[in-house]
Amino acid sequence: MEELSWPKHLINVLSNPKYLFPLLLGLFVFIFPPTDRLHRIHLRLRLDRLWTNAGGVFLLVLFLSFFLFGLTDPNFRLIVTKADNVPIVGLIFLVTFFLWFSMKQALENDRRMADGKKPIEADDKDPVLVWPDLVYGEFIAMIVCTILLIVWSIVLTAPLEQPANPAVSPNPSKAPWYFLGLQEMLVYFDPWIAGVVFPTVIIIGIMAIPYLDNNKKGCGYYSFADRKMAVSVFMFFWLVLWIFLIVVGTFLRGPNWNFFGPFEVWKISKLEALTNVNLSELIYMKLLNRRLPDNILVREMGGFLVILGYFGVLPLILMKTLFRKLHQDLGNVRFSFFTIMLLMSFSLPIKMMLRWFFNIKYIVAIPEYFFNI
Amino acid sequence: MSEPQERYYNIAKLNKVFAISSLVLLGTIGWMLLDDYARRWKGYQREFRSYEVEKTRVKFDKEKNLLKDQERYQELLVEREAAQAAYDANSAGLVDLRTELEAVQGENDLLVQQYRFTKAELDAAKYQYEEAKNHNSSNLDRAEEAFDVLQAQEKQQKLAVEVSDQEVQQKRDAFDALGVHLKEIEREQGRLAQEKTLLENKLEKIDQHAMTLPNLVADLVRDLPLIDMASPNYKIRQVVLKDLKDDLNFMQVPKVERCITCHLGIDNLDYKDLPQPFRTHSNLEQYVDNDSPHPLEDFGCTSCHGGRGRGTDFVTAAHTPSSDEQKKEWEEQYNWEAFHHWDTPMVPLQYTESGCFKCHSGETVIAGAENLNLGLQLIERAGCYTCHEIEKYKGWMQPGPNLKAIGTKVTPEWARRWIADPHSFRHNTWMPAFWGQSNNSDPNSQARADQEVRSIAHYLFAASKEIELTDIPVPGDPVRGEELVASVGCFGCHKIEPDPVVTPATRQNLQREQGPNLIGLGSKTSATWVFNWLKDPHRFRADTRMPNLRLTDQEAADIAAYLTQSDISKRDDFDRKPLAPIDEAIVDTLVTEFLTRTMTRAQADEQRAGMALDDKLEYAGQKLIAHYGCFSCHAIEGFDDMKPIGTALTQEGSKSIHNLDFGFIHIDHSRQAWFKQKLKEPRIFDENRVKTPGEKLRMPNFNFTDEEADALVTVLLGFTKAKPGHLKLTGASVEEQYIQEGQRVVRQFNCQGCHELEGEGGAIQPKVFDWLVKYQDKEENEADAVFKSFSPPNLIGEGKKVHAQWLFDFLHAPSTIRPWLKTRMPTFNFTAAQSNALVRYFSALDRVDFPFAEMVSDAEIARDYEDGKKLFSEEYLACGKCHIVGDQTPGGSADSWAPDFTLARDRLKPQWMIDWLMDPQALLPGTKMPGYFEAEYFDDAGPEDILGGDETLQIKALRNFILGLGAEKGKTESSARSDDRPDPKQTVVGGRVSKAFTVPGD
Secondary structure (H helix, E strand, O other): OOOHHHHHHHHHHOHHHHHHHHHHHHHHHHHHOOOOOHHHHHHHOOHHHHHHHHHHHHHHHHHHHHHHHHOHEEEEEHHHHHOOOOHHHHHHHHHHHHHHHHHHHHHHHHHHHHHOOOOOOOOOOOOHHHHHHHHHHHHHHHHHHOOOOOOHHHHOOOOOOOOOOOOOOOOOOOOOOHHHHHHHHHOOHHHHHHHHHHHHHHHHHHHHHHOOOOOOOOOOOOOOOOHHHHHHHHHHHHHHHHHHHHHHHHHHOOHHOOOOOOOOOOOOOOOOOOOOOOOHHHHHHHOOOOOOOOHHHHHHHHHHHHHHHHHHHHHHHHOOOOHHHHHHHHHHHHHHHHHHHHHHHHHHHHHHHHHHHHHHHHOOOOOOOEEEO | OHHHOOOOHHHHHHHHHHHHHHHHHHHHHHHHHHHOOOHHHHHHHHHHHHHHHHHHHHHHHHHHHHHHHHHHHHHHHHHHHHHHHHHOOOHHHHHHHHHHHHHHHHHHHHHHHHHHHHHHHHHHHHHHHHHHHOOOOOOOHHHHHHHHHHHHHHHHHHHHHHHHHHHHHHHHHHHHOOOOOHHHHHHHHHOOOOHHHHHHHHHHHOOOHHHHHHHHHHHHHHOOOOOOOOOOOOOOOOOEEEEEEEEEOOOEEEEEEEEOOOOOOOOHHHHHHOOOOOOOOOOOEEOOOOOOOHHHHHHHHHHHOOOOOOOOOOOOOOOOOHHHHHHHHHHHHOOOOOOOOOOOOOOOHHHHHHHHHHHHOOOOOOOOOOOHHHHHHHHHOOHHHHHHHOHOOOOOOOOOOOOOOOOHHHOOOHHHHHOHHHHHHOOOOOOOOOOOOOOOOOHHHHHHEEEEEEEEEEEEEOOOOOOOOOOOOOOOOHHHHHHHHHOOOOOHHHOOOOOOOOOOHHHHHHHOOOOOOOHHHHOOOOOOHHHHHHHHHHHOOOOOOEEEEEOOOHHHHHHHHHHOOOOHOOOOOHHOOOOOOHHHHHHHHHHHHHHHHOOHHHHHHHHHHHHOOHHHHHHHHHHHHHHHHHHHHOOOOOOOOOOOOOOOOOOOOHHHHHHHHOOOOOOOOOOHHHHHHHHOOOOHHHHOOOHHHHOOOOOOOOOOOHHHHHHHHHHHOOOOOOOOHHHOOOOOOHHHHHHHHHHHHHHOOHHHOOOOOOOOOOHHHHHHHHHHHHHOOOOHHHHHHHOOOOOOOOOOOHHHHHHHHHHHHHHHOOOOOOOOOOOOOOOOOOOOOHHHHHHHHHHHHOOOOOOOOOOOHHHHHHHHHHHHHHHHHOOOOOOHHHHEEEEEEEEEEEHHHHHOHHHHHHHHHHHHHHHHHOOOHHHOOOOOOOEEEEHHHHHOOOOOOOOOHHHHHHHHHHHHHHHHHHHHHHOOOOOOOOOOOOEEEEEEEEEEEOOOOOOOOO
């Protein structure tokens, strides 16, 4: 096998989520700053220029050149052009475009409002008729979409694979693309959490949004400055916990659910050293240098304390420090609900990084009762 | 409509956009339909149809021309014209007759209709009447009356109809009589032109140029998209096989073969020169054709070829290319890709015979499947079945020699050189090489190999038992020995081939490798050992396949001298090969490695420290023998009940590709590629792997050639888990089971090394020819004429020929039948089960009753004595001119002699003797026995003055007289078996008494 060129090698290394994820998470808080202080840094770094026309061109050129460069590589080509994966490539471009488009409008409105003007949407008050302006347009759009779908299905054969063989499971066995985020969670959490608790909480959380968000600003127009926290939290869920995990699951997860760089051959024989420990083992064996106690509760005491601290004490600390203003705005009930939801969602990246950097498998591990967190 | 200025968009523009997008949508829907409609197989069917039209037209023209040249047909044309003219001339009478006929017919039609009405009413009235009777209704009388009236009416009308029918028939006969001549001519014409008419009809159906207009329109329309659902020309064709299943894992579904959708000319010889996919199947007598043993309707395609019968596309049918070039071609032409999830992709063409094995697995030789047969025979020779469990070979004997007494045979030094590299001693040995392979040739491994070999040899010699050898009583003469080896039959199983000869891998060649190539025995062992072995091999091992040739001491001594003291016996370069000194450090490593498998390092070290060097060598040797599986092929002390070490191969052909380790070797990911690679270079998949010595692959190298490897791959691909229906399996009847059982014995003892059996074998014959030329001073053409008479007999028809009891006795203790033969039927020490199997086998082959045959009474023999004697005498048939009768040998050279008549009574079946006298050539083609009573001039064959010239009686008399010869002899001797050689030397061999005969005539 030939050696990889250094840019490909670099991309391979960087695309390992172990590095990519913290990197993106770090960038994220500056690109979508939730607080005023971070927003000031954001402005100082001139990151707001991403949402100008020039920024749009920059993003387009960045993604395009990555894909064009990548397509010169046979492995990259194989994965990206697979009929299954083409929509995800489209998703990358479409999500970026709409993100840019909405942020551009938000930025413009923010500027206008900083100048004391009303947002653009406020000027645009001409009523439009449902027929023909709305329905006719929608009808045409529907026809065009149908054409697109038919042509797509003819040109790019439907991603049906060869007849299955029940004795041979595909490796990797992947969930449909929209569930790849959930499948990724299964790597870090037990099924009862990743498959039951989290999806339920997500649905409850989404239902709760209108009741949690009592910020009157930003209704009916695009804006970032007025709703930094809301936009940032949404973007965290949407981009980091949803889109990013789908992209990772599609392009970077290969046989045996191993990570593969975009320029790496999907070898079924690839092995990674994956010996994991539980928090209790870390505490007793490494720190205290002794055997694990036999009593389950004593053994998992540390884990329970951590969980208690994370969900019980941390919100109180946040209330007094980082989220003081938020607490004032939301009140006790809304605040506690919101914070706990947020902490839950943050548990995923935390758990990921604990795994990657400390090989920690479970915070609380009671396999005797199938209870692992 | 509201005011236009209220609209946000320009409506006229929207209308345009709408119109354009609608048109585009319509276009894409059309595209979609076309995309769905266009299937490659439709193109093939269209193309085939044009070939079909072409072929039919050619045939039609040919038929037409044939008719043109046929006199009778031309005559008929003229006759018909005349008849037609005569018929037309009588037109007036015809018209009258027709009018009358039509009138009568009209009346008849009406009567029939009336009768039908009445009949229906009668049935209804009958029902009413029965109901009324049942319920004792008040209407009973009325119902009865109505029924009676109708019944009378029905009878009357029936009569009227019959009368009218008769009248119609009369008129019609009169009418037909006028045209009868014309009809006859037409009928004969039709008969002569039948073929032409059929072809013409066919052309009208398929050839657009020959169609009527409505048919042409229908033909054009019926295949249009959407309309083609009704009755298209071009459609999927399939055969459903209910009793053959596709195994879809956890589920069996009947095979559905759609291959014929594209392979359209598969069963028709007309298309044998067309390109694929239309070409005719090869060998239609055997396959596909309805009259063949494997008709398409019953066997389909994929049951032999593999592939996916339901696929209707090149890729989905799971075609497999047979070479890299073809693969490339297919990729370009058909976008071919392997069909990953289908467990049974098509078998590449060169391995197709593997499909035969599914049903013919019980047979030893599968007629027509040469590659498969070669592969099976290679498995037997190489002894694959000893390390790898193979259902077919359960209970077969070990292929390698018994090593329990190795100490009496070879020296430890020789054994070490041999084990390390057997091919350097004997270029064509079947002992494979374990060392010097790709995964153990680095210096470290080599140093280790030396000690491994030493340990193994050490164990073998330490465990070896002593067998007492008797000294050679007489000095041997190598020259005489060489002649003996050439004549007594050693070459049926052995070769003497000092230097490698490039021989093609044929089964006949393999038959002569039943035993080792007899070179270098002087280097390997002693003359004394060879002498003792020759005298009684069964003393060394009761179940050895080496038979006892009942050699005299002098003969055995001569052969031993030849094999150990002549040119072919030396292997100086081999004897000089250096042997590495002992390296205790490596031996320690070996011991430690094996000890730590069951104990900790500290325990192992302690145990090892307590062992002397000899103990260590013995321990390591024992473990290594278990590791490398030496005990599989060789009987070794202490390894009697070990399990085979290799992968079971019984279902290897169905093994999932995911279970084959391709390592870092870049070959096709297919079973056949893996198998071939493994056979050619068994250790290759270790390349670039980091493994401890114990983890390394250990299958030894047999140095298979490409042809041999391909034959073996064919067999391996045939070892599948497919279970064809009971009806498809061979070996279902008792006879077939007897045959298969016998074939196994024949194969294991290599009967075909000497005898021709089931049309093959007689491997020794070329060597008999050589012997005739070299030692009997025959010219080559002379030898060519008689070498068959000097070869062991052809056993065709043996079941019909000899009594079962005689054959059983003969197998147990062979006796001389053909004294002129130098090759001897050896004593094999068969078990009763093996002898029985053989006797049953011959009976089953000839489909004769088993075990007993009819007898001829003494009275009959006595009755025919005089007549038979006359026929037998010099004046008539002169049987004694060639045949031996007891002590009387005929004159002339031995190659014209024929078997002893005194043996006939016990040996030959009476009916066979009759058949034999009638037509010897039919029973044994090429026999020297003249046919006195040939069918052509049977009535004139016999002399007129005996038995009134009745040939049938004469043959019987002659037969009975010959049977009487045996009876006479039986009176004088206690045993009917031939024991009449001048100087029977009796030797006690291995506790059994056997007789060695000196042969007269040289």
